[in-house]
Amino acid sequence: MTYLDALQDTLAAEQAAVFVIGYLGAQTSQSAEPELAALLRDAYGAHRARRDDLVARVRDVDGEPVAAAASYDIADVQGQPARVRRQALQVERSCAATYGFLVASSPTAERRFAVDTLIEVALREIALGGRPRPLPGR
Amino acid sequence: MGRRSQAPRAGQGGPGPSPTADPDTELVALVLTEISRAHAQVKANRRAHRPLAGQLRSLERLHARHAAELGGLVEVPALTIAAEPKQERVLARLGRLENRLQQQLVRDSVEADSGALALLLASMAAGVAQERAFL
Numbered sequence: 503m504t505y506l507d508a509l510q511d512t513l514a515a516e517q518a519a520v521f522v523i524g525y526l527g528a529q530t531s532q533s534a535e536p537e538l539a540a541l542l543r544d545a546y547g548a549h550r551a552r553r554d555d556l557v558a559r560v561r562d563v564d565g566e567p568v569a570a571a572a573s574y575d576i577a578d579v580q581g582q583p584a585r586v587r588r589q590a591l592q593v594e595r596s597c598a599a600t601y602g603f604l605v606a607s608s609p610t611a612e613r614r615f616a617v618d619t620l621i622e623v624a625l626r627e628i629a630l631g632g633r634p635r636p637l638p639g640r
Numbered sequence: 641m642g643r644r645s646q647a648p649r650a651g652q653g654g655p656g657p658s659p660t661a662d663p664d665t666e667l668v669a670l671v672l673t674e675i676s677r678a679h680a681q682v683k684a685n686r687r688a689h690r691p692l693a694g695q696l697r698s699l700e701r702l703h704a705r706h707a708a709e710l711g712g713l714v715e716v717p718a719l720t721i722a723a724e725p726k727q728e729r730v731l732a733r734l735g736r737l738e739n740r741l742q743q744q745l746v747r748d749s750v751e752a753d754s755g756a757l758a759l760l761l762a763s764m765a766a767g768v769a770q771e772r773a774f775l
Binding site: 598602603605606607608610613614616617618620621623624625627628629634635636637638 | 698702705742746749750751752753755756758759762763765766767769770771773774
């Protein structure tokens with residue numbers, strides 16, 4: 503896998519994350535689940551920022567950023583905070599795997615972004631109720 | 641993923657660099673020492689502060705697993721842990737040491753020549769970050 507391929511895969515994962523986390527946030531009551539709503543709001547902001555970083559990085563290597571999918575498969579989670587949390591956790595785990603590929607595929611000069619974001623995603627897993635686990639590459 | 645195919649332990653590649661030497665050999669040896677030091681720190685603190693044993697055991701296991709990925713723990717100087725009655729101080733100090741290890745693993749990952757080793761080290765840094773969240 504080339505660096506550009508890995509960037510594009512990671513961008514696709516972030517686009518999915520922005521969509522799914524945005525949806526999960528919209529299904530979460532701020533008054534009934536303030537902690538979960540805040541976590542999702544923060545996660546949404548972080549994924550949007552990383553998506554924008556990735557778009558810029560793809561362009562830096564003369565690539566054309568992949569477009570977001572027209573739709574994503576998402577379950578109906580309204581009124582089910584435990585399912586919202588599980589879905590969000592799944593999104594973060596999927597992103598961690600993708601950032602792992604990006605770490606392995608990045609030239610050393612560009613690698614720091616992927617390493618830092620892998621850690622950021624791993625910590626969001628914990629905030630969402632995940633437990634420490636073997637991360638990609640182990 | 642086995643490390644041995646990626647980066648042999650220090651000393652396995654002969655006395656100096658050669659055209660076939662793994663460029664990550666030295667880095668792996670340094671990382672092993674860092675992880676072994678952290679493991680010794682946690683282990684000594686777990687023994688010195690029994691009430692924290694449960695909390696520190698998973699961190700100790702994490703370091704042991706990480707070291708195993710790179711060829712196994714190496715010997716480091718013995719540690720003397722001063723008795724500290726306040727558990728929160730022990731945890732805060734360990735948290736700082738673990739943070740230092742995490743930052744070092746990040747730098748090591750960025751420096752690695754092999755992408756596979758970079759991924760392994762980045763995942764180790766992320767694993768340490770996750771455990772730190774429970775200190």
